[in-house]
Amino acid sequence: MxxxxLIVEADLHSEYGIDVDNRGLMRRRSWRWLEARILGLLSADTRLHRALAPPPSTTPG
Structure with missing residues (x-):
């Protein structure tokens, strides 16, 4: 992960509006809060999902 x-950071911003550079926000939130959002990125059509679970190849065979 x-x-x-960099993909996680971009997706957190585009999907949830979360700026991980906002240290005040990140310190107020738990690891569980962040984990839930990252897992959410994996279950949606996001850059992270596409990077970790690319679509099956469609090569003729």
């Missing part, structure tokens, strides 16, 4: 952090 950390290898995809």
């Amino acid at each position: 950390l290898t995809h952090w």
Whole structure:
């Protein structure tokens, strides 16, 4: 997941309006809060979802 952090950060902003550079916000929130949102990114059509679960190839065979 950390290898995809730039994608996570972009998706958190585009999907939830969360700016992870807002240290005040991030300190007020729990790891559980962040985990729930990241898991939400995996269940939606997001960059993170596409990076970790790309669609099956459609090569003729």
